[in-house]
Amino acid sequence: MFVTKFGVLALIAAGAQSASAISLSSKCQTTLAGLVVSSEASCLNAGSLVGLVVAGKNTSLVSPINTWLTGLCSRGACTNETLANVVSNVTAGCQSDLEEYNITATSAQLTALAQEYYPTARKVACLADTSNNNKTLCVTETLTNVQPYTGTITTSNVGDLVSQIAAGDYPNVPSNVTCTNCTKAAFDVVHGAFPSLFDDSVNSTITGQCGASFIDGAEPSSITETASTAIASNSSSGALAAVPAGAVLGVALASLVTVFSAFAVVA
Ligand SMILES: *[C@@H]1O[C@H](CO)[C@@H](O)[C@H](O)[C@H]1NC(C)=O
Ligand SMILES: *[C@@H]1O[C@H](CO)[C@@H](O)[C@H](O)[C@H]1NC(C)=O
Ligand SMILES: *[C@@H]1O[C@H](CO)[C@@H](O)[C@H](O)[C@H]1NC(C)=O
Numbered sequence: 001m002f003v004t005k006f007g008v009l010a011l012i013a014a015g016a017q018s019a020s021a022i023s024l025s026s027k028c029q030t031t032l033a034g035l036v037v038s039s040e041a042s043c044l045n046a047g048s049l050v051g052l053v054v055a056g057k058n059t060s061l062v063s064p065i066n067t068w069l070t071g072l073c074s075r076g077a078c079t080n081e082t083l084a085n086v087v088s089n090v091t092a093g094c095q096s097d098l099e100e101y102n103i104t105a106t107s108a109q110l111t112a113l114a115q116e117y118y119p120t121a122r123k124v125a126c127l128a129d130t131s132n133n134n135k136t137l138c139v140t141e142t143l144t145n146v147q148p149y150t151g152t153i154t155t156s157n158v159g160d161l162v163s164q165i166a167a168g169d170y171p172n173v174p175s176n177v178t179c180t181n182c183t184k185a186a187f188d189v190v191h192g193a194f195p196s197l198f199d200d201s202v203n204s205t206i207t208g209q210c211g212a213s214f215i216d217g218a219e220p221s222s223i224t225e226t227a228s229t230a231i232a233s234n235s236s237s238g239a240l241a242a243v244p245a246g247a248v249l250g251v252a253l254a255s256l257v258t259v260f261s262a263f264a265v266v267a
């Protein structure tokens, strides 16, 4: 799996999969509505996912994703306890929905995966490029660079794009977009945490596209980590204002499902 190339795009874009394409059980909707407004889960900044829905079907998702991640990165990290609570609430409330997505792992298995991969996913999501007198999240920069080749990424087409990528059919994006200081820094983070993902064949795919220096481990000086090093309190106050919970449900479930199933694939 060519993690550095489109892993981040796939994870994040899939989270925005059109809410209308998914019909959720009412029990699951209630659970997710609770999650979005839960102060405990505010470390995921889930309330801001509403922006993905209100963006409108033909509007680029890059700006709402940027807003969501900027907020998420400025918040303290979720504790393992919070991750476990989120997973156990979702697996209990959305059991039948998860089965529809062929996710049959137990709550304990999903919790272990979430706890194992969350710190790395957060670090990658919060990398930023400072090279143009500016601090731009690497995800935002990369999605912006990719859009001329994929077309504008919107709620109406992101599902197709993700299915295509999941099937191994990558959009034809030139190496000046895939092999940047941002993607190199993402490679370094993922490789540092999960060296076993990079066997000979993955390495040679990467060096074939990006050259040997891409995997030399040198940290690009223009890239910085923006993830807050604080740990979110498990009972943080400041519950989110009322949000159109109905609208955000599909998005939230799709994010969780996709993130966990992507983890299951790489695990
Ligand atoms: C999980 O559900 C319980 C019971 O409904 C609720 O009190 C708690 O806030 C929820 N936690 C999260 C992280 O959603
Ligand atoms: C979105 O784009 C599609 C395809 O170009 C078009 O048919 C549709 O009318 C657009 N919808 C809106 C709300 O602009
Ligand atoms: C779940 O698995 C079945 C049988 O393999 C398959 O037909 C179906 O498309 C899968 N559903 C999803 C959402 O992937």
Ligand SMILES: *[C@@H]1O[C@H](CO)[C@@H](O)[C@H](O)[C@H]1NC(C)=O
Binding pocket: 080, 112, 115, 116
């Ligand atoms: C969270 O859980 C993971 C997986 O069980 C573990 O590796 C990690 O050390 C835990 N983190 C903390 C801060 O306890």
Ligand SMILES: *[C@@H]1O[C@H](CO)[C@@H](O)[C@H](O)[C@H]1NC(C)=O
Binding pocket: 132, 133, 134, 135, 136, 141
């Ligand atoms: C900062 O970065 C954004 C996104 O890449 C870009 O649109 C903007 O022009 C940049 N601003 C400056 C002052 O370079």
Ligand SMILES: *[C@@H]1O[C@H](CO)[C@@H](O)[C@H](O)[C@H]1NC(C)=O
Binding pocket: 145, 174, 176, 177
């Ligand atoms: C990549 O190269 C193409 C063709 O030379 C150019 O049009 C495009 O702006 C470049 N993209 C980036 C992000 O540098």
Ligand SMILES: *[C@@H]1O[C@H](CO)[C@@H](O)[C@H](O)[C@H]1NC(C)=O
Binding pocket: 191, 198, 199, 200, 203, 215, 216, 217
């Ligand atoms: C793949 O590349 C990484 C990073 O340079 C290196 O640490 C690792 O040993 C390589 N894996 C193999 C199987 O050569």
Ligand SMILES: *[C@@H]1O[C@H](CO)[C@@H](O)[C@H](O)[C@H]1NC(C)=O
Binding pocket: 131, 181, 219, 220, 221, 222
């Ligand atoms: C990428 O990182 C290298 C090494 O740190 C640096 O010399 C170069 O200027 C950076 N490139 C850009 C476009 O920021």
